[in-house]
Amino acid sequence: MVVPKDETVKRLVRSRGQGRPRSEASRASILRVVLELLGRKSLRDITVEEVAKEAGVAKTTVYRWWDTKAQLAIDAFLNDISIKAPFVEKESVVESIRSQVRSLAFQYKGRDGEIIRQIIAECQGSPEDLAMFRERFLVLRRAAAIETIQRARNEGVLNSDIPDETLIDLIYGPIYYRLMLQHSEIDSAFVESILDFVFKGMEVKTS
Amino acid sequence: MVVPKDETVKRLVRSRGQGRPRSEASRASILRVVLELLGRKSLRDITVEEVAKEAGVAKTTVYRWWDTKAQLAIDAFLNDISIKAPFVEKESVVESIRSQVRSLAFQYKGRDGEIIRQIIAECQGSPEDLAMFRERFLVLRRAAAIETIQRARNEGVLNSDIPDETLIDLIYGPIYYRLMLQHSEIDSAFVESILDFVFKGMEVKTS
Amino acid sequence: MVVPKDETVKRLVRSRGQGRPRSEASRASILRVVLELLGRKSLRDITVEEVAKEAGVAKTTVYRWWDTKAQLAIDAFLNDISIKAPFVEKESVVESIRSQVRSLAFQYKGRDGEIIRQIIAECQGSPEDLAMFRERFLVLRRAAAIETIQRARNEGVLNSDIPDETLIDLIYGPIYYRLMLQHSEIDSAFVESILDFVFKGMEVKTS
Amino acid sequence: MVVPKDETVKRLVRSRGQGRPRSEASRASILRVVLELLGRKSLRDITVEEVAKEAGVAKTTVYRWWDTKAQLAIDAFLNDISIKAPFVEKESVVESIRSQVRSLAFQYKGRDGEIIRQIIAECQGSPEDLAMFRERFLVLRRAAAIETIQRARNEGVLNSDIPDETLIDLIYGPIYYRLMLQHSEIDSAFVESILDFVFKGMEVKTS
DNA sequence: CAATAATCGAGACGGTACGTCTTGTCTTCAC
DNA sequence: GTGAAGACAAGACGTACCGTCTCGATTATTG
Numbered sequence: 047m048v049v050p051k052d053e054t055v056k057r058l059v060r061s062r063g064q065g066r067p068r069s070e071a072s073r074a075s076i077l078r079v080v081l082e083l084l085g086r087k088s089l090r091d092i093t094v095e096e097v098a099k100e101a102g103v104a105k106t107t108v109y110r111w112w113d114t115k116a117q118l119a120i121d122a123f124l125n126d127i128s129i130k131a132p133f134v135e136k137e138s139v140v141e142s143i144r145s146q147v148r149s150l151a152f153q154y155k156g157r158d159g160e161i162i163r164q165i166i167a168e169c170q171g172s173p174e175d176l177a178m179f180r181e182r183f184l185v186l187r188r189a190a191a192i193e194t195i196q197r198a199r200n201e202g203v204l205n206s207d208i209p210d211e212t213l214i215d216l217i218y219g220p221i222y223y224r225l226m227l228q229h230s231e232i233d234s235a236f237v238e239s240i241l242d243f244v245f246k247g248m249e250v251k252t253s
Numbered sequence: 254m255v256v257p258k259d260e261t262v263k264r265l266v267r268s269r270g271q272g273r274p275r276s277e278a279s280r281a282s283i284l285r286v287v288l289e290l291l292g293r294k295s296l297r298d299i300t301v302e303e304v305a306k307e308a309g310v311a312k313t314t315v316y317r318w319w320d321t322k323a324q325l326a327i328d329a330f331l332n333d334i335s336i337k338a339p340f341v342e343k344e345s346v347v348e349s350i351r352s353q354v355r356s357l358a359f360q361y362k363g364r365d366g367e368i369i370r371q372i373i374a375e376c377q378g379s380p381e382d383l384a385m386f387r388e389r390f391l392v393l394r395r396a397a398a399i400e401t402i403q404r405a406r407n408e409g410v411l412n413s414d415i416p417d418e419t420l421i422d423l424i425y426g427p428i429y430y431r432l433m434l435q436h437s438e439i440d441s442a443f444v445e446s447i448l449d450f451v452f453k454g455m456e457v458k459t460s
Numbered sequence: 461m462v463v464p465k466d467e468t469v470k471r472l473v474r475s476r477g478q479g480r481p482r483s484e485a486s487r488a489s490i491l492r493v494v495l496e497l498l499g500r501k502s503l504r505d506i507t508v509e510e511v512a513k514e515a516g517v518a519k520t521t522v523y524r525w526w527d528t529k530a531q532l533a534i535d536a537f538l539n540d541i542s543i544k545a546p547f548v549e550k551e552s553v554v555e556s557i558r559s560q561v562r563s564l565a566f567q568y569k570g571r572d573g574e575i576i577r578q579i580i581a582e583c584q585g586s587p588e589d590l591a592m593f594r595e596r597f598l599v600l601r602r603a604a605a606i607e608t609i610q611r612a613r614n615e616g617v618l619n620s621d622i623p624d625e626t627l628i629d630l631i632y633g634p635i636y637y638r639l640m641l642q643h644s645e646i647d648s649a650f651v652e653s654i655l656d657f658v659f660k661g662m663e664v665k666t667s
Numbered sequence: 668m669v670v671p672k673d674e675t676v677k678r679l680v681r682s683r684g685q686g687r688p689r690s691e692a693s694r695a696s697i698l699r700v701v702l703e704l705l706g707r708k709s710l711r712d713i714t715v716e717e718v719a720k721e722a723g724v725a726k727t728t729v730y731r732w733w734d735t736k737a738q739l740a741i742d743a744f745l746n747d748i749s750i751k752a753p754f755v756e757k758e759s760v761v762e763s764i765r766s767q768v769r770s771l772a773f774q775y776k777g778r779d780g781e782i783i784r785q786i787i788a789e790c791q792g793s794p795e796d797l798a799m800f801r802e803r804f805l806v807l808r809r810a811a812a813i814e815t816i817q818r819a820r821n822e823g824v825l826n827s828d829i830p831d832e833t834l835i836d837l838i839y840g841p842i843y844y845r846l847m848l849q850h851s852e853i854d855s856a857f858v859e860s861i862l863d864f865v866f867k868g869m870e871v872k873t874s
Numbered sequence: 875c876a877a878t879a880a881t882c883g884a885g886a887c888g889g890t891a892c893g894t895c896t897t898g899t900c901t902t903c904a905c
Numbered sequence: 906g907t908g909a910a911g912a913c914a915a916g917a918c919g920t921a922c923c924g925t926c927t928c929g930a931t932t933a934t935t936g
Contacts, residue, residue, distance in 0.1 A: 067906085067907080068906095068907070068908095069907075069908070072907095072908075072909095088377070088378045088379075090377075090378040091378065093895085093896060093897085094896080094897075094898085095895085095896065095897085096896095098909095102909090103908080103909075104908060104909045104910065104911085105897095105898085105899095105909095105910095105911090106898095106899085106900090106907095106908075106909080106910090107907080107908060107909080109897095109898065109899085110907085110908090163377060164377060166374075166377075166433055166434070167373075167374040167375075167377035167378070168374075170295070170297075170370060170371060170373075170374035170433070171295050171297040171298070171374070173435075176434070176435055180434060180435075180436055184434065184436060188436075206450060206453075208446050208449070208450045209446060211437060212427070212443055212446045212447065212450075213450075215427040215430055215431060215437075215443075215447075216423070216427050216447060216450060218430065219426035219427030219428070219429065219430035219431075220419070220422040220423050220426030220427070221426070222426065222429070222430045222433065222434070223422055223425065223426035223429045223430060224422060224426075226373055226377070226429065226433055227373070227383070227386075227387060227391065227429070228380075228383055228387075229387055229391060229395075230418060230422075236419055236422075239415050239416060239419045240419065240422075240423060242415070243413060243415045243419075243420075243423060243451075244450075246413070270884075270885085271883065271884040271885070271928065271929065271930085272883085272884040272885030272886065272927080272928065272929090273884080273885055273886040273887070273926060273927040273928055274885095274886075274927075274928065275886065275887095276886070276887070279886090279887080279888095300916090300917055300918085301917080301918080301919085302916085302917060302918080303917090305888095309888090310887085310888075311887065311888040311889055311890095312888095312889085312918095312919085313886095313887080313888080313889085313919095313920085313921090314886080314887065314888075316919065316920085317886075317887090477903095477910075477911085478902065478903055478904080478909065478910040478911070479901080479902065479903085479909085479910040479911030479912065480900065480901040480902060480910080480911055480912040480913070481901070481902065481911095481912075482912065482913095483912070483913070486912090486913080502791070502792050504791075504792040505792070507890085507891060507892085508891080508892080508893085509890085509891060509892080510891095516914090517913085517914080518913065518914045518915060518916085519892095519893085519894095519914095519915090519916090520893095520894085520895090520912095520913080520914080520915090521912080521913065521914080523893065523894085524912075524913090577791060578791060580788075580791075580847055580848070581787075581788040581789075581791035581792070582788075584709070584711075584784060584785060584787075584788035584847070585709045585711040585712070585788070586709075587849075590848070590849055593848075594848060594849075594850055598848065598850060602850075620864060620867075622860050622863070622864045623856075623860060625851060626841070626857055626860040626861060626864075627864075629841040629844055629845060629851075629857075629861075630837070630841050630861060630864060632844065633840035633841030633842070633843065633844035633845075634833070634836040634837050634840030634841070635840070636840065636843070636844045636847065636848070637836055637839065637840035637843045637844060638836060638840075640787055640791070640843065640847055641787070641797070641800075641801060641805065641843070642794075642797055642801075643801055643805060643809075644832060644836075650833055650836075653829050653830060653833040654833060654836075654837060656829070657827060657829045657833075657834075657837060657865075658864075660827070684879080684880075684934080685878065685879045685880065685933070685934045685935065686878080686879040686880025686881060686932080686933065686934075687879080687880050687881035687882070687931065687932040687933055687934095688880085688881075688932075688933060688934095689880090689881070689882095690881070690882065693881095693882075714921080714922060714923085715922080715923080715924085716921085716922060716923085717922095723883090724882085724883080725882065725883045725884060725885085726884090726885090726923095726924085726925095727881095727882085727883085727884090727924090727925085727926090728881085728882065728883080730924065730925085731881085731882095875936100876935105876936090877934105877935080877936080878933105878934085878935075878936095879932100879933090879934085879935100880931105880932090880933085880934100881930100881931075881932075881933090882929105882930080882931070882932095883928100883929095883930085883931100884927100884928085884929095885926100885927095885928090886925105886926080886927085886928100887924105887925080887926070887927095888923105888924100888925090888926100889922100889923080889924095889925105890921105890922090890923080891920105891921090891922095891923100892919105892920080892921075892922100893918105893919105893920095894917105894918080894919095895916105895917085895918070896915100896916095896917090896918095897914100897915085897916090897917105898913105898914095898915095899912105899913080899914085899915105900911100900912085900913070900914100901910100901911090901912080901913095902909105902910085902911095902912100903908105903909095903910090904907105904908085904909085904910105905906105905907085905908080905909105
């Protein structure tokens with residue numbers, strides 16, 4: 047378990063104590079600017095200096111709360127999004143999964159996909175950053191998927207002995223693959239083909 | 254179609270004409286150094302200055318033939334590797350595919366996977382670089398896969414109407430997913446699970 | 461009137477306000493190194509990189525306070541020298557001038573002449589630099605000369621209607637001429653000949 | 668005596684022998700381009716690369732015939748100008764000198780003065796270049812001046828024992844002083860004041 | 875008339891310094 | 906103690922020229 051050094055943790059750790067309290071305005075301004083810049087340019091091309099200037103904040107204030115640009119981007123991203131692709135109750139568990147994957151694919155086609163792509167790239171330079179991205183973003187979503195998959199298994203809908211983790215990789219891997227390599231669109235034809243192949247003949251059992 | 258600006262093309266373009274011919278020794282030295290450095294550190298942490306110095310070459314010579322660090326890394330990588338995961342004739346077409354995927358997964362677990370990971374990350378900052386990586390690396394391998402898949406279809410072994418491109422994404426996507434996110438190992442249990450799931454019941458027909 | 465962009469002015473302008481104060485140690489170190497290097501090599505052969513390295517200072521620190529190498533050299537030179545050829549009270553005003561010119565010629569024969577020569581050469585590439593050299597070095601010295609000349613005129617010692625400025629050019633021009641062209645030594649025979657010619661018959665009146 | 672390394676000498680030295688003869692077209696083109704560039708920018712800002720390109724000539728061709736940029740500029744300048752300020756016979760020897768100084772001052776106010784200024788500056792970096800400038804430009808003109816001055820002495824017109832060399836410095840020094848420092852114009856008021864002061868009462872004797 | 879030899883253009887080369895940019899730290903004063 | 910301001914050391918960036926070199930092609934003289 048990697049100890050997260052992100053600002054959320056720092057806030058908790060430092061929250062008690064003397065002195066001038068942390069400026070909430072500065073924090074919000076920084077995160078807002080990062081997100082806005084991420085809409086215009088590659089994370090690589092965004093500089094801490096630029097963020098500080100745009101946010102009307104001292105560079106030291108940024109460095110005080112975030113160790114790396116990747117962590118800053120992760121915070122900005124998570125601070126902004128609500129869960130846009132949740133697992134919702136459907137007529138069947140499999141349909142619930144299919145529905146979630148469709149939502150996620152739609153989300154990844156847009157701005158959010160772009161940002162995630164940039165963050166993953168940025169995190170390749172540091173195992174710690176990559177670990178943080180997984181823990182703060184990926185594991186939550188994978189946990190929800192696993193729970194749903196297990197419900198499907200309990201209902202006898204999943205007639206395969208493929209491990210849960212691997213099944214998740216099988217479903218979401220192709221989407222991340224296209225996200226990172228950009229060799230083809232993440233359109234609905236693609237998503238439906240994947241889903242049909244993975245869940246072929248499974249919905250029958252739910253009836 | 255992106256016009257590749259990599260050195261290989263430049264060499265062809267400039268091969269006819271006057272002037273001092275390009276130094277093959279410098280070229281080889283640069284590519285060798287890049288590869289050697291890629292074994293020791295992240296591509297992000299490799300500097301052109303460092304490459305030039307280690308290669309005993311002027312910085313301008315590097316910039317003359319490669320536009321970006323990503324292109325340099327791609328060339329160094331491709332210059333080095335032979336196709337380590339080819340499609341070889343097996344007792345069945347499906348087995349031929351399974352065998353290739355096993356080889357590729359094994360390759361991606363090691364140094365080559367590490368390098369590919371770095372290159373993909375580096376290419377995210379520039380669509381041109383990413384396009385070059387696809388064209389010089391990905392398309393060749395995907396073309397071979399497609400050809401094999403079509404042979405399987407012709408033999409009636411593939412009983413699914415999933416498009417070829419999507420099938421490739423389904424098989425290789427999970428591997429790239431684990432390569433980039435590093436949430437789990439690309440071990441043989443993982444690979445076999447994927448292969449079993451994708452080709453379940455298909456080998457029967459080949460008998 | 462050219463607005464000087466040299467460090468002295470910048471210092472005054474920026475002196476009030478927040479932020480880390482300018483490092484006096486760095487400033488002194490840079491100027492010291494420049495002067496030391498000027499004693500060993502041509503100003504053309506001195507590089508900013510070299511100055512920074514020798515001074516144990518970042519290159520940016522040099523560029524932050526000085527726009528051009530010429531300005532740097534002027535500051536280093538002025539920072540070092542006291543007025544080595546002042547106008548001192550003598551038995552007559554003319555003798556006071558003669559004495560000053562002798563001192564100046566002696567000064568220009570040595571290291572200072574060499575440095576001034578380099579600075580003047582360096583300043584030819586930019587009207588701004590040349591203007592700064594005049595304003596920070598030349599005008600002060602010419603003003604002192606003019607004041608002394610006018611005292612001489614008031615005493616009726618100067619029986620010529622030559623303009624003050626031109627008289628100064630007449631006396632000092634030949635010295636600068638030899639300094640820049642190096643066709644002959646600036647020795648005392650030369651200086652005395654010039655002085656005798658310019659002030660011939662004038663000292664009589666002072667008796 | 669410095670051995671001139673300029674192209675004129677090289678031409679003579681190399682003139683006999685086998686091989687392809689020197690291209691007169693290239694030589695003329697180079698000198699023409701240098702002169703044209705000198706009209707537009709500082710000699711410091713002119714690069715050999717630029718000269719070669721503009722002249723449609725290989726860089727090696729420039730380097731083969733001229734060792735330094737200063738020598739190139741000197742050649743270009745001398746190749747262009749005829750003697751624009753000669754000593755011509757006048758009603759008196761002194762008037763002949765005065766006339767020559769007026770012409771020279773007029774010349775130095777314009778483009779030629781600008782070029783000379785640049786060349787002198789450029790030559791400060793190398794004693795050899797400065798020596799060449801003196802030998803190929805200055806000595807010829809000073810020799811003519813000395814000859815005229817001696818004629819004046821023989822006619823008893825010059826009633827001063829100032830050495831010839833120093834007298835020349837006294838007359839021309841102020842002009843070069845203003846040329847290099849640019850603190851005032853080299854206008855006729857200035858020239859006449861200098862001449863009147865130097866030759867005051869001398870013309871009487873010529874009558 | 876072939877051999878020789880110096881020239882030419884083109885342009886790659888190793889090298890150096892440029893002036894800028896970004897990083898992450900530090901120092902001051904204000905709150 | 907935090908924050909804004911901004912100087913600082915460090916070092917890579919990508920560019921511009923330097924002066925040299927290696928080519929193939931050309932153009933004269935010499936044998």
